[in-house]
């Protein structure tokens with residue numbers, strides 16, 4: 201299981217292709233996400249702690265857009281409720297293959313972890329079992345905007361009373377000055393983590409058509425429209441935030 205430094209955009213590309221979660225990204229993903237998303241390690245670790253409060257016996261805990269299963273691993277470490285199963289879902293074959301390897305490694309290192317199933321599937325067409333926890337850690341932003349409300353509605357229907365959706369996203373801001381400042385500070389975060397101006401610019405071109413952040417207000421209104429009763433932001437670092445949505 202190679203964990204290489206992210207140099208994917210270090211060399212000048214004649215044309216920057218749209219970002220895809222392929223084998224090349226899988227190889228560098230842990231390094232890429234840590235150096236690109238301020239607060240990521242804090243969010244992942246605390247997602248396990250938060251989930252433990254909402255998890256109920258004999259229910260499913262979903263990690264939608266699981267990538268390499270960082271959130272799944274945190275759920276398995278922190279949740280103690282009897283009879284729960286973690287279901288990690290991703291539609292990238294390369295991610296799913298490596299995710300399964302990481303989880304097998306976790307099994308060999310810890311005892312009494314929750315059972316886990318890793319599905320290679322599109323979260324837009326997956327039928328969800330009754331769930332007490334659904335985590336979407338930086339996944340909704342990759343779903344086409346016009347499909348986001350319907351997906352959240354399906355998640356709301358699957359959530360049991362007392363459960364929660366935990367949704368982490370990059371945010372955009374209506375206020376121009378706030379958008380400019382937080383964007384600049386995010387670029388400073390990337391520079392401080394060793395990314396060059398070229399890497400930053402090429403990555404931006406790669407994700408601009410595939411990753412479409414919403415404002416906090418859009419998230420809140422859409423979650424309420426999807427049938428959630430309450431939205432509680434619990435974390436923000438620069439332009440990255442995480443919300444708890446209660447059914």
Ligand SMILES: Nc1ncnc2c1ncn2[C@@H]1O[C@H](C[S@+](CC[C@H]([NH3+])C(=O)[O-])CC(=O)[O-])[C@@H](O)[C@H]1O
Pocket residue numbers: 221233244264265266267268269270271289290291292295321322323324336337338339342343
């Ligand atoms: N329709 C879809 N169906 C299933 N998976 C999808 C879909 N669209 C995108 N994905 C998957 O969603 C993941 C988004 S990364 C999540 C990080 C992880 N949660 C983490 O906490 O480490 C976020 C990022 O890279 O910024 C990728 O693995 C995609 O294949």
Ligand SMILES: O=C(O)C(=O)Cc1ccccc1
Pocket residue numbers: 232233236237370403407411
């Ligand atoms: O790199 C960025 O600018 C991001 O906003 C986050 C990100 C992290 C990993 C893959 C794609 C996007």
